[in-house]
Amino acid sequence: MRKAALLAVHELAKRDPRVVFVGSDITKQNLEKFAAEFPDRYFMEGIYEQHIIGMCAGLAMSGKIPYLNTIATCLTRRCYEQVLIDLCLHELPVRLLGSGGGTVYAPLGPTHLANEDIAIMRAIPNMTVVAPCDADEMKRVMMQSLDWHGPLYIRIAKGGDKVVSSDVRGFKIGEAIPMREGKDVLLVSTGITTQVALDAADLLSKDGLTATVLHVHTLKPFDTARVLRYAAQARAVLTIEEHTLVGGLGSAVAETLMDAGKGGVPFVRLGFPDVFTEELGSQAEIMGKYGLTSANLAAKAKQLLSK
Amino acid sequence: MEQRALIDSRGKDHRRLILQMLVGSGRGHVGAALSVMEIVRVLYDDILRVNPQNPQWPERDRFIFSKGHGCLALYVMLAEKGFFPKDELMRSCHFGSRLGGHPESRKTPGVEASTGALGHGLSIGVGCALAARIDKKDWRTFVLIGDGESNEGSVWEAALSAGKHRLANLTVLVDYNKFQSYGPSKDIQDLEPFADKWRSFGFAVREVDGHDVPTLRETLLATPFDAAKPSVLICHTVKGKGFKTTEHNADWHHKAKVKPEELQALLQELEVAL
Ligand SMILES: Cc1ncc(C[n+]2csc(CCOP(=O)(O)OP(=O)(O)O)c2C)c(N)n1
Numbered sequence: 001m002r003k004a005a006l007l008a009v010h011e012l013a014k015r016d017p018r019v020v021f022v023g024s025d026i027t028k029q030n031l032e033k034f035a036a037e038f039p040d041r042y043f044m045e046g047i048y049e050q051h052i053i054g055m056c057a058g059l060a061m062s063g064k065i066p067y068l069n070t071i072a073t074c075l076t077r078r079c080y081e082q083v084l085i086d087l088c089l090h091e092l093p094v095r096l097l098g099s100g101g102g103t104v105y106a107p108l109g110p111t112h113l114a115n116e117d118i119a120i121m122r123a124i125p126n127m128t129v130v131a132p133c134d135a136d137e138m139k140r141v142m143m144q145s146l147d148w149h150g151p152l153y154i155r156i157a158k159g160g161d162k163v164v165s166s167d168v169r170g171f172k173i174g175e176a177i178p179m180r181e182g183k184d185v186l187l188v189s190t191g192i193t194t195q196v197a198l199d200a201a202d203l204l205s206k207d208g209l210t211a212t213v214l215h216v217h218t219l220k221p222f223d224t225a226r227v228l229r230y231a232a233q234a235r236a237v238l239t240i241e242e243h244t245l246v247g248g249l250g251s252a253v254a255e256t257l258m259d260a261g262k263g264g265v266p267f268v269r270l271g272f273p274d275v276f277t278e279e280l281g282s283q284a285e286i287m288g289k290y291g292l293t294s295a296n297l298a299a300k301a302k303q304l305l306s307k
Numbered sequence: 308m309e310q311r312a313l314i315d316s317r318g319k320d321h322r323r324l325i326l327q328m329l330v331g332s333g334r335g336h337v338g339a340a341l342s343v344m345e346i347v348r349v350l351y352d353d354i355l356r357v358n359p360q361n362p363q364w365p366e367r368d369r370f371i372f373s374k375g376h377g378c379l380a381l382y383v384m385l386a387e388k389g390f391f392p393k394d395e396l397m398r399s400c401h402f403g404s405r406l407g408g409h410p411e412s413r414k415t416p417g418v419e420a421s422t423g424a425l426g427h428g429l430s431i432g433v434g435c436a437l438a439a440r441i442d443k444k445d446w447r448t449f450v451l452i453g454d455g456e457s458n459e460g461s462v463w464e465a466a467l468s469a470g471k472h473r474l475a476n477l478t479v480l481v482d483y484n485k486f487q488s489y490g491p492s493k494d495i496q497d498l499e500p501f502a503d504k505w506r507s508f509g510f511a512v513r514e515v516d517g518h519d520v521p522t523l524r525e526t527l528l529a530t531p532f533d534a535a536k537p538s539v540l541i542c543h544t545v546k547g548k549g550f551k552t553t554e555h556n557a558d559w560h561h562k563a564k565v566k567p568e569e570l571q572a573l574l575q576e577l578e579v580a581l
Binding site for chain 1: 365369412413421427429436438461464468
């Protein structure tokens, strides 16, 4: 997914002279071509995230469209004030590419897990937050990012994820995508949990239950209209995210339902509880421990439907 | 370096305005504004290439007022140059005003960046200077920071980066009044050897009496001090400069609800030469 993102930045740079790339001491991989072709628009900077956010703000104030890539935690937590003031208050077109969103860096421990990135980015006015589900979708996000107004945070998941998105369904930042439609239950997902939700829908179908899987790649602005439309057709709503339950996708769906007076629908959120996940191991193991699996999602859906 | 220069009559006019704004607005960071008044004046009089009729003119020089709390001085000069009507000065901070307790670029014509959280402006300035370089433009970037502000690590992150990129189109002005919010910097976080710090980060350094208008002008006209380095001008100033009561007085860092008799006494102080 990171590869798709970085190669896309190079494509965009060829198209538009405003595009600049800024990295913070990251690997050369997938950047060599950009660096060779546009050395004056390529910046490999030090490990000072506060500074590079401000620097990108200055570049954007002066007509550039900076794409900034480093580790998601460093890009969100370390420089939160710079993101809020320098980028969002000024409404500048800076694109933050956060590597290792969620628990991708599971073996590296809690310092490296971006489990609250969506919540804290979503809390800032003018910010746009996108979590693509696979590398193909990452490419679509990137191509649209060029002309997107204001700052954009793009959560990069681990590499080599199964491709579940397709061009046929189209892609627009801010518009949730129904990946399949059913009449019994609505599964709302974002990022790579869309793969999990699709697998859960398969499991449910074995029990004769049909599920809608609504892939909410854009967490902000939130597509309340589609969430409400598909929720209205379902007997139960479940959300699943690789993120804390505090302020992420599940919160946004709950807010949407309550605000619209639709809070009565049976509803369950899957995500990380309000703890530091300390287990190490792999992303899959951590997600498994906290029930972010297709089996658990399908089981929870059946429980809700049988109530 | 000592600060010895006297305040001239225009400097006194500016200070009267700052006091009036303080009363009109109900509050303000007086000490910080009085400290930078001459720096800001010389920038707008003699250095910055700006166009008050077209604040967004793409070829303008960028001035990032990083120590945002000192904005009363900035507003005085912006109004004087015609970026907005002078009568707006007296309503700053009020509901619906375009002038806030900290400068905001999306509200106030002529303000380049929204500042107030210390330690942001120099990084923004580095980005502006890099953009000018990419585009091969000759507009320049100036950033005004405080000495207390220079406690922030982000200032030194930006300094590292400016040095690395050899941004000769970037000039940093430090308001070195050796005072911050609580009191004297030496009691809080001494910065000495300050000039050496900047030098070691790759800057060409000069020092000046920050209230000495002719010397400030002459020195700033000589920027860049080195054709291959960013410049820093360390301006030795007095926090609260111009009134005996406010100089080096932490009570006047931020002041609200100034009483009429206090105002009168201050205006009197201004009459006696300082
Ligand atoms: C990040 C941040 N921390 C704290 C403050 C509160 N604050 C405002 S001004 C100030 C002192 C600044 O000192 P200096 O830069 O020397 O400016 P001076 O007022 O002395 O001119 C402080 C601590 C702030 N605005 N931003």
